[in-house]
Amino acid sequence: MVSSIPKDSHSVSELKEFYRQMVLIRKFEEAAAKAYSVGKIGGFLHLYIGQEAVGVGSIAALTPHDYIVSTYRDHGHALARGLHPNPLMAELFGKATGISKGNGGSMHFFDKNAHFMGGHISLAAGIAFASKYKKEDSVTICFFGEGAANIGSFHEGLNLAAIWKLPVVFICENNHYAMGTPEYRALAVKDVSIRAHAYDMARDHIEGDEVRKVRDHVKVAVERARRGEGPTLIEVSTYRFRGHSMSDPAKYRTKEELEAYKKKDPLMRARHELELGGIKPNELDKLETDIQTQIDEAYQFAETSPEPPLSQLHKYVYAEDK
Amino acid sequence: MAILTYREALNRAMIEEMKQDPLIYLMGEEVGHYQGAYKVSQGMLDLFGEGRVIDTPISENGFAGIGVGSAMVGLRPIIEFMTWNFSLVAIDQIINSAAKMNYMSGGQFPMPIVFRGAGGAGGRLAAQHSQAFESWYAHCPGLKVVCPATPKDAYGLLKSSIRDNNPTIFIESEVLYGMKGEVPEGEFTIPLGLGEIKRKGTDITLVTWSRALSFAEEAALILEKEGISVEIVDLRSLRPLDENLIYESVKKTNRAVVVEEGWPVAGFGAQISHLIQKNVFSYLDHPVERVTQMDVPMSYAANLEKMSLPSANRVADTIREMLR
Numbered sequence: 001m002v003s004s005i006p007k008d009s010h011s012v013s014e015l016k017e018f019y020r021q022m023v024l025i026r027k028f029e030e031a032a033a034k035a036y037s038v039g040k041i042g043g044f045l046h047l048y049i050g051q052e053a054v055g056v057g058s059i060a061a062l063t064p065h066d067y068i069v070s071t072y073r074d075h076g077h078a079l080a081r082g083l084h085p086n087p088l089m090a091e092l093f094g095k096a097t098g099i100s101k102g103n104g105g106s107m108h109f110f111d112k113n114a115h116f117m118g119g120h121i122s123l124a125a126g127i128a129f130a131s132k133y134k135k136e137d138s139v140t141i142c143f144f145g146e147g148a149a150n151i152g153s154f155h156e157g158l159n160l161a162a163i164w165k166l167p168v169v170f171i172c173e174n175n176h177y178a179m180g181t182p183e184y185r186a187l188a189v190k191d192v193s194i195r196a197h198a199y200d201m202a203r204d205h206i207e208g209d210e211v212r213k214v215r216d217h218v219k220v221a222v223e224r225a226r227r228g229e230g231p232t233l234i235e236v237s238t239y240r241f242r243g244h245s246m247s248d249p250a251k252y253r254t255k256e257e258l259e260a261y262k263k264k265d266p267l268m269r270a271r272h273e274l275e276l277g278g279i280k281p282n283e284l285d286k287l288e289t290d291i292q293t294q295i296d297e298a299y300q301f302a303e304t305s306p307e308p309p310l311s312q313l314h315k316y317v318y319a320e321d322k
Numbered sequence: 323m324a325i326l327t328y329r330e331a332l333n334r335a336m337i338e339e340m341k342q343d344p345l346i347y348l349m350g351e352e353v354g355h356y357q358g359a360y361k362v363s364q365g366m367l368d369l370f371g372e373g374r375v376i377d378t379p380i381s382e383n384g385f386a387g388i389g390v391g392s393a394m395v396g397l398r399p400i401i402e403f404m405t406w407n408f409s410l411v412a413i414d415q416i417i418n419s420a421a422k423m424n425y426m427s428g429g430q431f432p433m434p435i436v437f438r439g440a441g442g443a444g445g446r447l448a449a450q451h452s453q454a455f456e457s458w459y460a461h462c463p464g465l466k467v468v469c470p471a472t473p474k475d476a477y478g479l480l481k482s483s484i485r486d487n488n489p490t491i492f493i494e495s496e497v498l499y500g501m502k503g504e505v506p507e508g509e510f511t512i513p514l515g516l517g518e519i520k521r522k523g524t525d526i527t528l529v530t531w532s533r534a535l536s537f538a539e540e541a542a543l544i545l546e547k548e549g550i551s552v553e554i555v556d557l558r559s560l561r562p563l564d565e566n567l568i569y570e571s572v573k574k575t576n577r578a579v580v581v582e583e584g585w586p587v588a589g590f591g592a593q594i595s596h597l598i599q600k601n602v603f604s605y606l607d608h609p610v611e612r613v614t615q616m617d618v619p620m621s622y623a624a625n626l627e628k629m630s631l632p633s634a635n636r637v638a639d640t641i642r643e644m645l646r
Binding site: 067157320 | 347373378379381383384385386387388389390391392393394395396397411414415419424425426427428429430431432433434463464466487488
């Protein structure tokens with residue numbers, strides 16, 4: 001299973017940081033699942049468990065000036081961006097302290113300062129358009145699932161990004177099921193990245209279980225975009241261990257399939273690699289315990305935060321005047 | 323006082339605004355090299371170049387989304403739909419992204435974007451290309467909806483829309499593009515949400531906007547000869563709505579008719595009718611009436627198109643009936 005033992009202290013500490021982020025996401029999502037099951041979180045809750053290496057690896061390829069556009073399965077991306085778990089959990093709880101003040105919920109995390117936006121393919125192209133317009137060297141990366149690759153705006157967004165050479169990297173996290181529909185019933189061409197050919201766009205295809213590999217590949221695309229050579233479509237093959245959302249028991253897939261993917265768990269893999277790189281298991285256990293404490297605090301913070309004031313109902317419908 | 327066409331007034335407003343703010347750009351199908359499908363952007367490519375007057379392929383959903391994304395990070399796009407009929411393939415971006423962005427981000431992302439283009443019924447363009455969309459967009463909180471009826475209003479309202487930090491639906495009337503009118507020299511703006519009494523009268527209030535103003539004015543002239551004095555309220559924008567202007571007029575005339583190009587069911591006139599009856603009910607001598615497009619898709623046939631649209635005669639008939 002292991003192909004990349006970290007060779008020096010730098011790569012060990014790098015992988016350790018990635019591992020920390022992945023554990024943070026995993027434990028955040030487990031806590032969110034718990035909160036959902038006891039009714040503290042409403043609406044839809046799409047968990048990222050199993051896909052952590054994609055978000056962490058991709059976002060590691062960015063600078064703070066770059067932009068991230070994500071929707072639906074966005075908690076992991078926000079945490080990988082370095083957003084604090086407290087306002088994220090509070091947003092899921094619909095509290096005033098939430099990252100979108102309780103108006104957004106699970107699918108709409110926004111943080112202007114962190115350049116993190118909820119949105120979709122053409123919005124990402126628009127942010128990249130603005131970077132080019134303002135002659136800034138920011139790159140935008142856009143996460144979406146293989147289900148979204150069948151929406152019309154995928155075609156329009158990619159075509160426009162390609163003809164205008166916009167600095168954007170489209171990352172299709174293919175977890176093989178769009179809600180309950182397996183990819184073979186939805187995609188005429190199974191490898192989404194091949195569609196890049198239709199737009200004369202650079203493409204890449206990565207297995208999403210090795211976090212540093214994801215980072216290295218995405219970095220190539222980000223640098224290409226930053227040089228003004230246009231967008232890239234990357235397909236990252238990954239798997240979600242939970243259903244599409246918390247309300248989905250995922251009966252459309254076999255236990256055997258799930259177990260096979262769990263053997264490729266990116267967290268397990270990273271931990272094993274760290275141990276081979278010389279990190280003691282008890283050190284990693286401590287890291288996990290510390291993160292659990294942090295997540296418990298986030299849960300506590302969300303639970304004890306106030307709901308938005310009722311006066312907020314009409315606020316933000318329109319922007320304040322200049 | 324300059325005499326400009328409605329088209330020239332819009333053109334002048336965009337040029338002036340783009341000259342004073344480099345963050346404003348114009349994007350749409352044929353806005354650049356072709357000089358605008360309806361020539362509203364005539365000359366702008368030469369003035370501002372391809373970086374700011376941007377031709378797109380036929381991809382309304384895509385470029386509407388690009389406009390929204392770019393507005394999130396500080397640009398001030400003017401997105402032209404060749405006609406509002408084509409906005410339907412972009413409506414997801416307008417309703418779900420532009421209108422809600424500031425709200426669902428908790429006030430982090432204002433949306434300084436103008437969606438504009440031709441609306442209403444054209445010369446025998448039939449069902450898919452002759453439609454009034456203001457009621458559709460006015461339904462959605464977060465959007466502003468502007469519908470100018472004269473060159474002067476088109477100029478002043480477009481400038482305000484471009485300067486606004488909210489997504490504005492700016493619906494131009496396809497048949498008014500060639501209409502000439504006085505536009506004062508020098509720069510001025512008309513605040514969104516400020517209607518205007520286009521004609522003073524004492525017997526009945528006509529509430530209207532955009533091209534329907536012309537039906538109202540024509541009806542007023544017909545009725546004047548019969549001794550009926552009509553007051554015309556031009557709302558100019560539906561969101562925000564100049565409610566008090568309507569109420570003050572109705573208090574004076576005690577009767578109101580809404581004249582609009584759109585369909586009747588769940589149309590904006592129904593909202594106005596409700597507001598009048600809720601807020602100045604005791605002043606009314608007659609239920610509020612409405613003159614709208616017929617409740618059918620637009621026909622291609624000339625006679626059926628004419629019959630389908632509101633007209634001065636239909637307005638006059640309605641008023642005569644109310645005053646009987």
